[in-house]
Amino acid sequence: THAVQCDASDIRTLQELGVQNMDVAVVSIGEDVEASVLIVMALKELNVREIIAKAVTPLHTKILEKIGATQVVYPERDIAIRVATHIVSPNIIDSLALSTEYCISEIPAPRGFIGKMLKDTSIRSMHRVNIIAIKKTTTEVYKGKTSIKEIVNVAPSGEDLVMEGDVLVILGREDDIEKLSNLK
Missing domain, CATH: 3.40.50.720 (NAD(P)-binding Rossmann-like Domain)
Structure with missing residues (x-):
């Protein structure tokens, strides 16, 4: 190449x-x-x-x-859509449209999920979305230098624990993700 x-x-x-x-x-x-x-x-x-x-x-x-x-x-249009989405839905960190109805979005873990296993959040039955990954940020200090690492747990199990600061990568209908992102 x-x-x-x-x-x-x-x-x-x-x-x-x-x-x-x-x-x-x-x-x-x-x-x-x-x-x-x-x-x-x-x-x-x-x-x-x-x-x-x-x-x-x-x-x-x-x-x-x-x-x-x-x-x-069409980069200008794509950026405009992303900015508009962020303005309308400030709790959605990033989003990728899969169709006119479905998307993959990143949202901060809702407070009610913190400290719970995924299976205890009833996310599928109550919110009609699937968590396809959990992103965790860790800080490491090595030889006096601090670095921030992002760890991505792809296809998490029901036994995985949602922690403070986690970002949930969610697949579902846009309106369902929007509702979930607004949970306190």
Whole structure:
């Protein structure tokens, strides 16, 4: 594997670089819509299998998808959604949408869960969500230097204890996660 940075607006340059033999091409030009469209078209013409392109507007996204970009990223929109989610739901640390209804979110462990085993929280029956991981932060001092480590317990069992400062990684419906994140 290797990465190439070049003026990709010239199809001959792309051919000389052997772009047609590459597995993935990333078009990170966003502001110059015309250039990004022309580059994606050239890559498609050269039969590049996977083309990831950056868009700056919803229309730009549609155009890139129509002409053959296999994945379109829209960083400004994605960040705006994350910021808006944090403003509306300040107790949700981070969230990843899986569909229009379901997501994976990180929330601080609710106070009522502290000191309890997962099986004693009745999280599935009462809150209709699943805990898929527990993140714990520990502080270590070694030779006078302090470091903070994050330990992630993936697929925790019902016997795992929820502690103060834990972050729960939860899978469920957005509205159910929102309700759980607001528990005191």
